[in-house]
Structures are given as structure tokens and as C-alpha cells.
Amino acid sequence: MGSVLSQFTEIASWFFLIYGSIIISGYLFTAIYSIIEIRDYKRRNNFEDDIALLQSLNLPAISILAPAFNEGLNIVENVRSLLTINYPSFEIVIINDGSSDNSMELLFAEYELEKKDILYHNFVKTKDIKGIYKSKNKAFKNLTVVDKENGGKADALNTGINICQNSVICCIDVDCILENDAMLKLIKPFLNNGNKVIASGGVIRVANSCVIEDGRIIEVKLPDSFVARVQVLEYFRAFLMGRMAWSRVDGLLLISGAFGMFDKQIVIEAGGYDTNTVGEDMELLVRMRRMMQERNVPYTVGFVPDPLCWTEVPQTWEILKRQRNRWTRGTAETLWIHKKMMFNPKYKILGMLSTPFWFFFEWLAPLIEFTGILFFIILFILGQVSWQVFLSFFLAVYSFAILFSVTALFFEEYSFQQYKKPSYIFRLIGTAMLEPIIYHPVIMWSAVMGNFDLLRGKNSWGVMSRAGLSNSGKKQKD
Amino acid sequence: MVNFDTFNFHLDLDSLPWIMKLNIVFALFFLSLAIIFFISIIWIRIFKIYRNEKKRKQQSLLIDFLNSYLFDEDFDKELEIKNFKENHLRTSLEIKVTIKEILHFHENLKGESAKDLETLFNKLGLVEFTLLDLEDGRWFTTARAINALSELCIEVPNHRIEAYLNESRNEVRQQSQLYFLKLAEEQPLKFLDKTVRPLTTWQQIYIENALKNFYKGPAPDFSQWLYHDLTSVVEFSIRMIARYNQFENIPELIPFLKSKNDTLKREAISSLTNLEHIALLELIIPNFKGNSRIIKLEILNSVEQLGNYEDLKKIGDQLATTDWELRIKYHNIELGFLPEKKELIYSQFMLEKRFEI
Amino acid sequence: MKKILVIEDNPMVIKSLEFKLTKDGNNVMVAHDGREAMKLLKDNEFDLILTDLMLPFVTGNELISYIKKNTPNTPIIVLSTSTQENIIMDAFNMGVDDFITKPFSPNELSLRVRRLLNKN
Structure with missing residues (x-):
């Protein structure tokens, strides 16, 4: 033996x-x-003149899609901070995914919403829409709120895709905190390349323990809890090392669901977010890339290393375990769906x-x-x-x-x-x-x-x- | 296989099994690398703290200096410039920060103040530093130098910049294009004749911006580039014809409505629309059906801007029922033409939608 | 001495405006974002307000409608990077008195400020 x-x-x-x-x-x-x-990115962006960008009529208009499920606690501030981003032409679409809390009432009151008849088509099939709302106040004319039956994040994003007006979409978590110039930075890959850009992603940072006021980071602090602090390191490794390298060889497979920009037409042609997987963000990008590759159209996926988006990460072991469990399933499902590519x-x-x-x-x-x-x-x-x-x-x-x-x-x-x-x-x-x-x-x-x-x-x-x-x-x- | 009972540490490496030797070598290698990185982190940190402090000092000094220089009539310019040059432009960091800050001011100001800043840049002797940077050889330093030159309208012999017009680096190309544009008295886009690499959208944005905000001479006749070898240059020229209201070039644009290249065709339709060339509609509406999606969308735009309900109806017959994107656009335009029928159009659409007609 | 509120988030522009307008003999107060502006507006009365449109916390348009509701007679000048017609039109429709685009000429701005102050 x-x-x-x-x-x-x-x-x-x-x-x-x-x-x-x-x-x-x-x-x-x-x-x-x-x-x-x-290093290359830093050198390229040595001198920046945002004035020219903000004045341009050539920047594509963006639709920012933010699904919300029981976010009543912060939704009013989060929407307000979204409305103040620096970009010449954008709309914010908040998709209330059948929240059971008072999110809708809060939005109604704060932003003077009223029901609007808006023509739309279900390019991607989704759960029923209860109503589409716009503000009576001119100051909030960029805001659209969609109220729908609960169907999960992917379904909510698909609803946003069906309803939004612009051809470039930015999918974000409503509770994440964007830097002021996040959209200007994220759109850059779309403007700078000969090949068709189908998506671009940005770096996500950990917001736990940071000083946040009205949906803005006032001071960056290291998280107090060990669990969150480790994730700071994980995010450094994942974004500054992993994604940067993959982007260099144009092999990115994942743009975080919390923050990514897409060409709407390509998303629709690929079929939108898959509601049957928990890894909907990864699965979508892989499907889009696969479609482009099968069509033999030259294309690329951009990535911007600036810290543009801040998000709360799990602070307790229980939530963390659930999250990682889900990520594993998402990865496995995506790889299984697209096993033909391997x-x-x-x-x-x-x-x-x-x-x-x-x-x-x-x-x-x-x-x-x-x-x-x-x-x-x-x-x-x-x-x-x-x-x-x-x-x-x-x-x-x-x-x-x-x-x-x-x-x-x-x-x-x-x-x-x-x-x-x-x-x-x-x-x-x-x-x-x-x-x-x-x-x-x-x-x-x-x-x-x-x-x-x-x-x-x-x-x-x-x-x-x-x-x-x-x-x-x-x-x-x- | 070493057994449990032989559990004792040998300091003599040779007697260890190979796998252990390997592990230990790796561990030592990783640890020493980690320590090197750790030391570098500390070093970068100290260096950055030190440099940022200096930077901050120089910046606050400059804000006072520049504001007084620009807006304070009692400010003894000659003396203060001399002082500043002697005391605050000694290190390369001080020079860098000063150049950057003056550029930043210049970016936000125009008119007399901008002119004053250009004079100041010269008097502080910063032009020489910029020229040194130009010769530096590293692309990002070159780009930065050209940027400063063009921003502050500092002329150097053409050939020194011309070489960069077709550089492999996007950023260098862009800065040299802007240089020629911003310094031109007339014919601001002459550099296009020498351009052999495509213009990115990004570059087009900056060229247009500089054309509008910096260039003071007569607008060039954009039709001269309509047959340029690069599609992106043609696209840009078509767009500029509309932005500069060059109605005389309308006949030159018409052939592009038949272009095989969708980018050019679309740009032509959009420009003719912006020029309010009503006759455009009868050229594009009859062939609506044979076009690609983006051209169809553009044609609908034109009808919205230039046409009436009758024009729109001619497109209605050519729309496929399954083409929901176009149909939605169609109905939205219809709503604009017939606001009184708003509810009817909406309920009709929802009905069709429900039965997927 | 006239009291002017400058609402702007670019520190360089703030400093220049503060310097120039103070030189012109005005009492200048500065808000670096929309929220700060709201606070100052609650506690003070101003003879003129100079504001950017893209501001942290509160959009420029929201700020303008707030000012127009509470002190409809206070003249407002917008200082913005936008050159888009619809944005400028929106601003005028909300009751703005003047619209200056960046990059701006400080002398011209000071002239327009003076003209509006004298009118009232």
C-alpha cells in the first residue's frame, strides 16, 4: 500500500x-x-480638455439604465446624483423591478412624476410594464421611471433597453456611485477606434466606509471591516491587473453588471440579457462577442482603468458566501452555454x-x-x-x-x-x-x-x- | 516519500527531496519580489507626498500670480515676472506645473486675458522648455509639447511639426493637426491634404471645436475634401458643410445620396437636412425601402425636420410591419405632425403591438 | 456694494471670477456645488447670481427654477461649457438673463454683470 x-x-x-x-x-x-x-493609458490622457467634448454635437446621446429593487432607502439621492453627471446629452431610466417598498411613491413625490404614453416595442421579451413616468418639472426632463412586474435584474435591464431612446446604453446599479466624468471617460473607447466598439467597461471600487454625501464620494476611506478590506485588494487584482491585461489583448469576457456601456443595437441583436442565468453580465458580453466573431465583423471591447464607479461590497461572511456562490454558478453557466467556443x-x-x-x-x-x-x-x-x-x-x-x-x-x-x-x-x-x-x-x-x-x-x-x-x-x- | 516519523528540519539543502527544494526556492523568490514591491510602494508613496506638496505650493502660488497678472492693474508686471522667473522656475517640476497651470487658465479664458497669458508664457521663458520637450523623442512628451505650442499659438518652423501628422500614435497626430489648425491665419485644414491616416471621431470632435473656437479667419470651402482618399475626411467635410451653412455646396453633396458607403450617405442626408434642402425629400423618400437600417432612420429624421404628414405617409407604405424600431420612430413623428390625434395613434399602436401586427 | 453669488465647481474659474468681480467692487460669495448654493440662497439675498449648469448634487436647471421661484427678480447669468442650442434655449425659457459660454472673456463677463446690476 x-x-x-x-x-x-x-x-x-x-x-x-x-x-x-x-x-x-x-x-x-x-x-x-x-x-x-x-502606463500607456496615463500617458494618453496626460492633457485633457473636456470643454471640447462637452461642447461637441458629435458625442452620442446615452441612456443610463438603472434597475431598482427595494432601494427606497437611498433612491431619491441616487437618482439626483445620476441627474448631475457631466455629459452633454443623456437620459436616466430607472426601472422599478416590482419593489415591495415605497420606492415608487418616493420617486413620485420628489420628481413630480406623471404617467406618459410612450411607444415602445419588446425587442427583448420582458415581464409586463405597469407604467412609464416622466417628470412634470422641466429640470428633470432627462428622467424616465418605468414601473414593472418583478422579474430580476436581467429582466429589468431588458425592459430599460426596450424603452430607452438612445443608441448607446450604460447599465448601472442604482446604488453605485459614479464619478462626475464617468460617462465622458467611458464613451471614449467608442470614439477612438477604427473597429466597431460594442461595449466598454470601467473599474469598480469599494465604497464601504467611504464618506458619502448625497450620492457622492466626499472622502475615500479604507473599509473598517476585514471582509470588505480584503475585497479592496481583490478589486485591485481583478481590475488593475486582470481586466487591464485582458483588455490589452482584447480578450475581456466580463464587464461588471454594476457599470458598463453597450451598443444597444448589438445588445438587441444578441438577444439582450439572459434571464435564466445568475451571471447575466458575463453571459451577455460573451454572447455579443461570439455573435460578432461569427459574423466576422471586426469589433472591439474597451476598458477604462480610471476609478469611475464606487459600490458597497458585502460586509458579512453570509452575504459574501451567497455572492460568491452566485458568481461561481454564473461563470459555470456562461462557460457551459458557450462551451463551443473553448x-x-x-x-x-x-x-x-x-x-x-x-x-x-x-x-x-x-x-x-x-x-x-x-x-x-x-x-x-x-x-x-x-x-x-x-x-x-x-x-x-x-x-x-x-x-x-x-x-x-x-x-x-x-x-x-x-x-x-x-x-x-x-x-x-x-x-x-x-x-x-x-x-x-x-x-x-x-x-x-x-x-x-x-x-x-x-x-x-x-x-x-x-x-x-x-x-x-x-x-x-x- | 518522507515519513511522518522523520519530521525534523535539515538545514542542509542537499539532503532535502527535490520538491521541497523547489518549493523553498520559489517561496524565497516570491517573498523577495514581494519585499521589493513593498519597498517600491513605500518609496512611491514618499515621493508622491513630497512631489504633491511641492505641486500644491506651486499651484497656489500660480493662482495668485496669474490672477493678479491678469486682473490687477496695480500689479508691477515686469518686476513680478522677473521675480517669479528667478525664484519659482528653478526645478523641472516647477516648470511643468507652471506650464500646465497656464494652459489650464488659457483653456477657460478667451479674449484679452488669453492674449495676456500667451505673452506671459513667452516672458517666463517657457517657450524654450517646450521646444526642448518637442525634441525629446518620447511620443507623450512630444504630444504634450505640441499641445502647449498650439494652445498658446506659438509658432515654430512647419517642418518640425509636419513630421508628426502621420505618426503612428493617435495622440501625437491629433496634437499636430490641432497645431496647424490653431495657428493658421487662413486655410486651417490644409493639413488634411497631407493626412493619410483615418480621423477618429475623437479627432473630428477636437478639430471641429478648434475650428469654431480658435480659428479666426474665413471658413474654408469644405467641398475641396469631398473626394479625399480617406472616408473619415470626406465624412467630416460633409458634416462641416452643414455646420458652416455652405449652401453653395449643396449640389456637391447630392451625389453622396447614392453613395455605396452608408457612413457617407447618412452624413449627406443629415447635412442636407440641416441645410434645409427641401428637395432632398423627393430624392430619398421613393427609395426608402432599399436602404439599410441606419439610412432609414436618417431619412425619417429628415422627414421630421423638413417634411409634412403627406411625406411621412409615403414612407408608411414602405415600412415592414415587423420593423418595430422604424415603426416607433414613424409614429413618434406622426404624433408630432398630428398632436390632436395623440391618443388615437397611441391606442392604435398598442393594439397592433398586442397582436403583433 | 453689490452682492454676487458665484456657483461653480472648477477651482481655477472660481478664483478668477472671485478676483475679477471683487476688483470690480462687488461682494462675492462662492458655492462650489449645488447643495452649498441652496444653503447660501436660503440665508442670503443676492443682487446677482452667476452659475454653471453642470454642478455636483443639484442640477443647474433645478437651481435656476429654485431661484426663480423664491427670488424671481434676482438676475441670473449662466456660465457654461454648453454651446448646444437646446440647452441655451432651455435656460432662457427658465428665465435666465444672460448666457456666457466657456472659454469666457473675464472683461466681457464683468461688463455684462455690471449692465445687469445697473438695470435693477
Whole structure:
């Protein structure tokens, strides 16, 4: 038995080693590409003259779509802050997704709404619309409020797509906080490229503990809670490293549901948001890209590294676990729906790099890790654990995790440096040192449970839609 | 396989199994990299704090200096400029911040104040620094230098900028285009003749803006670029013909209504509409059906702007029932023509919608 | 001494306006955003208001309709980057007295301010 086991251990060791090296080279690739892209972006935007942009008649008009489900607490302020963004021509469409609270009444009172007969067509099929409202007050003429039956976030966004007037749409979470020039920045990729731009995404930051007044960030602070603080690091890694690099090679598969701009016509042709998956934001972009690739039309997806959108992340373990469980299911569902693309050279970068990467490193990684731990436990029970090997292995993995976070932190310092207080750096480093031990196992476990739930056939939305929109859109991966 | 009972630490690396050696080497490598990054972070932080403090000081100094220079009649300009030059333009950071701040002021001001700023820039000796930057060789420094030159209307020999008109970098190209435009006394778009790379929408926005807000001479005849090799230049020229109300160029635009290129065709329709060329409608309405979606939408726009209900009805017959986007647009225009029938049109549409007619 | 409220969020423009208008012999108060402006408007009376249209917290249009409702006789000058006809028309329809686009000439602005102040 001993020799079989030792042979097995040998094979397993090799397996983990190879897998580990691939992951490490993957990260190396992201780090290098990201830093090039960030540097390039900073240089390109050295001198900016927004006046010319604001005066231009050539900037496409934008429709900002914000679904709201039981957001009564802040909806009035959030809408007001949306109305004050800097952009020459835009409309705000708030889609009340059958809220059971008093959101509608509050909007009615504050913005002097009245019912309007507006012609629209269901380009994408949605739940019934109860009414469309506009303000009687000229000062709010950019505002449209749609009241509809509850159908989840994807359905609400589809409703917005059907009703809105402009050909460029920006989908956001109503509770996220936008920088003033967010739209001017996000539209840039649409103007700067020879190829057709079908979408552009921006960086999302963590708003927990920041000083917020009337829907605006007054002061950026590091979250007090450990769970939220780790997510600051996660968002650095995901956005400043991951997405930047993917954008450099034009292989982005995900634009966060909390903040992304799209060409409406392409979205409609692709069929709009899929209401049957919890990963509707990722699934839509993959479907759009797939459609463009199959049509053989040159196109691109833009990405802007400026911190433009701030959002509350889960502060408690319970909500966090639920969120990650959902993300795992979303990733798995999307990859499954589009499995045809994987390793298919017809889809170029998407087929040969992006989808395999997501499959092996986003979806499979937690499962492999889990298997590794199970393996370790079995060895332990059998008294076969080589503590020296284990400790050295653990040390290598641990130092890699630290390196990864510190690199991301370095990128942030180099580029935008949002956390101004010097003490924040030390707290973030401390957080990075604790993360692999305290936080990471929970994330891994949630991912495993997500796969388990998926196999069990847990319905994507169902109970989840009740969990509130505020967390459903904060999809982010690293 | 090392057994549980051999659990003891060897300091002698050679006696360890290979996998452990590898792990330890990796761990050390990662940790030392992490430490290097950590030190860099601290270093960047200290450097940035120090630099930002200097920057802030220089900026607040400049705000006072510039405002007094511009608006205070009792301000001894010559003496203060000399003072400032001697005491506050010593490091490259001070120079950079000063250039940037003067540009920022210049961006927001026009008229006499803008002129004063240009003089000041010269008197502070900042032109020389900008010219050094121009020769720097790195594209972003070059672009920044050209930006400053054009913003403040500082002339340099043409050939020094011309080379950048077809640079591979978008940003350098754009700045050199703007340079020629902003400094031109006449023929502001002459650079288009030398342009061989497409104009992005972004560049078009800035060219149009500079044309309107900086260029003071007579408007160029945009028809001269209607047969330029680049579609984007043609597109831009068609649009400008309308923006500058060059009615005399209407006959030149008509052929573009038959263009195979939808971008040009659309731009032509939109420009002729803006020029209120009523005869346009009879050229585009009869062939409505044979067009692509974006052209159809543009034709509907024209009817809305120039036509009447009768014109609209001619399109109604050519609309496919399944074409909901166009139908909605059609009915919205109809609502504009027949406000008294608002409710009828709406309920009729909702009915058709329900039965998917 | 006339009391002028400047509502603007670009610090450079604020400083210049403050400097120039004070030089002209006015008492200038500054609000950096719509909310601050609302507060100042509640507690003070002004002879003239100079405002941007794109402001944090409260839209320019909302601010204008608020001023027109409470102190309909206070002249308003809009100082904005917008050159779009419909935006300018909207502003005039809401009762704005003058519309100046950025980039602006400080001398011209000071002239227009004086003219409106003298009219009242």
C-alpha cells in the first residue's frame, strides 16, 4: 500500500506543480500586460480638455439604465446624483423591478412624476410594464421611471433597453456611485477606434466606509471591516491587473453588471440579457462577442482603468458566501452555454485564451484546490503526511499569494493612489497577509458549494432575486 | 516519500527531496519580489507626498500670480515676472506645473486675458522648455509639447511639426493637426491634404471645436475634401458643410445620396437636412425601402425636420410591419405632425403591438 | 456694494471670477456645488447670481427654477461649457438673463454683470 500511495503522491505532486506553474505564468502575463496598459493609458490622457467634448454635437446621446429593487432607502439621492453627471446629452431610466417598498411613491413625490404614453416595442421579451413616468418639472426632463412586474435584474435591464431612446446604453446599479466624468471617460473607447466598439467597461471600487454625501464620494476611506478590506485588494487584482491585461489583448469576457456601456443595437441583436442565468453580465458580453466573431465583423471591447464607479461590497461572511456562490454558478453557466467556443481557433483570443483561462483558473481552480485539501486530509488520516513537504509547499503558495496582492497594491500606488492615508498601506499589507489564511478558504468553499448547488439544480434566481439587487451586480473575478 | 516519523528540519539543502527544494526556492523568490514591491510602494508613496506638496505650493502660488497678472492693474508686471522667473522656475517640476497651470487658465479664458497669458508664457521663458520637450523623442512628451505650442499659438518652423501628422500614435497626430489648425491665419485644414491616416471621431470632435473656437479667419470651402482618399475626411467635410451653412455646396453633396458607403450617405442626408434642402425629400423618400437600417432612420429624421404628414405617409407604405424600431420612430413623428390625434395613434399602436401586427 | 453669488465647481474659474468681480467692487460669495448654493440662497439675498449648469448634487436647471421661484427678480447669468442650442434655449425659457459660454472673456463677463446690476 505504501508504494502505491507514494507513487500516487508523486503524480499528484507533479500535477500540482505543473498546475501551479501555469497559474504563475498566467499571473506574470497579466502583471506585465497590465502595467504596460496602465502606463500607456496615463500617458494618453496626460492633457485633457473636456470643454471640447462637452461642447461637441458629435458625442452620442446615452441612456443610463438603472434597475431598482427595494432601494427606497437611498433612491431619491441616487437618482439626483445620476441627474448631475457631466455629459452633454443623456437620459436616466430607472426601472422599478416590482419593489415591495415605497420606492415608487418616493420617486413620485420628489420628481413630480406623471404617467406618459410612450411607444415602445419588446425587442427583448420582458415581464409586463405597469407604467412609464416622466417628470412634470422641466429640470428633470432627462428622467424616465418605468414601473414593472418583478422579474430580476436581467429582466429589468431588458425592459430599460426596450424603452430607452438612445443608441448607446450604460447599465448601472442604482446604488453605485459614479464619478462626475464617468460617462465622458467611458464613451471614449467608442470614439477612438477604427473597429466597431460594442461595449466598454470601467473599474469598480469599494465604497464601504467611504464618506458619502448625497450620492457622492466626499472622502475615500479604507473599509473598517476585514471582509470588505480584503475585497479592496481583490478589486485591485481583478481590475488593475486582470481586466487591464485582458483588455490589452482584447480578450475581456466580463464587464461588471454594476457599470458598463453597450451598443444597444448589438445588445438587441444578441438577444439582450439572459434571464435564466445568475451571471447575466458575463453571459451577455460573451454572447455579443461570439455573435460578432461569427459574423466576422471586426469589433472591439474597451476598458477604462480610471476609478469611475464606487459600490458597497458585502460586509458579512453570509452575504459574501451567497455572492460568491452566485458568481461561481454564473461563470459555470456562461462557460457551459458557450462551451463551443473553448479551444476553438475560429474564436481567436476568445476561444484559445479567454475561455480556457476562465475554465481552468476561474472555474476549476477552487475545485482543484478543494481536491488538494481532501487529498491532504486523507494522507493525514493515513499518517502519510510529509510535514516538511507540506510546509514548504504551503510557504511557496502563501508567498505567491502575498506577492500577487502586493503587486496589485503597487499598481494602485503607481496609477491612481486612491487611499491617501499612509497608514492605509500598512493595513492593506496586513490584510494581504491574513487573506490566504482567513478569507480565501471561505471563498473557495463558496465556489465549491456554488458548483454543488448548480448540480443540485438550484434555480438561478428564485429565492436569490429576493436577496436584493444591491449585491447581484457586483460581479468581479480575479 | 518522507515519513511522518522523520519530521525534523535539515538545514542542509542537499539532503532535502527535490520538491521541497523547489518549493523553498520559489517561496524565497516570491517573498523577495514581494519585499521589493513593498519597498517600491513605500518609496512611491514618499515621493508622491513630497512631489504633491511641492505641486500644491506651486499651484497656489500660480493662482495668485496669474490672477493678479491678469486682473490687477496695480500689479508691477515686469518686476513680478522677473521675480517669479528667478525664484519659482528653478526645478523641472516647477516648470511643468507652471506650464500646465497656464494652459489650464488659457483653456477657460478667451479674449484679452488669453492674449495676456500667451505673452506671459513667452516672458517666463517657457517657450524654450517646450521646444526642448518637442525634441525629446518620447511620443507623450512630444504630444504634450505640441499641445502647449498650439494652445498658446506659438509658432515654430512647419517642418518640425509636419513630421508628426502621420505618426503612428493617435495622440501625437491629433496634437499636430490641432497645431496647424490653431495657428493658421487662413486655410486651417490644409493639413488634411497631407493626412493619410483615418480621423477618429475623437479627432473630428477636437478639430471641429478648434475650428469654431480658435480659428479666426474665413471658413474654408469644405467641398475641396469631398473626394479625399480617406472616408473619415470626406465624412467630416460633409458634416462641416452643414455646420458652416455652405449652401453653395449643396449640389456637391447630392451625389453622396447614392453613395455605396452608408457612413457617407447618412452624413449627406443629415447635412442636407440641416441645410434645409427641401428637395432632398423627393430624392430619398421613393427609395426608402432599399436602404439599410441606419439610412432609414436618417431619412425619417429628415422627414421630421423638413417634411409634412403627406411625406411621412409615403414612407408608411414602405415600412415592414415587423420593423418595430422604424415603426416607433414613424409614429413618434406622426404624433408630432398630428398632436390632436395623440391618443388615437397611441391606442392604435398598442393594439397592433398586442397582436403583433 | 453689490452682492454676487458665484456657483461653480472648477477651482481655477472660481478664483478668477472671485478676483475679477471683487476688483470690480462687488461682494462675492462662492458655492462650489449645488447643495452649498441652496444653503447660501436660503440665508442670503443676492443682487446677482452667476452659475454653471453642470454642478455636483443639484442640477443647474433645478437651481435656476429654485431661484426663480423664491427670488424671481434676482438676475441670473449662466456660465457654461454648453454651446448646444437646446440647452441655451432651455435656460432662457427658465428665465435666465444672460448666457456666457466657456472659454469666457473675464472683461466681457464683468461688463455684462455690471449692465445687469445697473438695470435693477
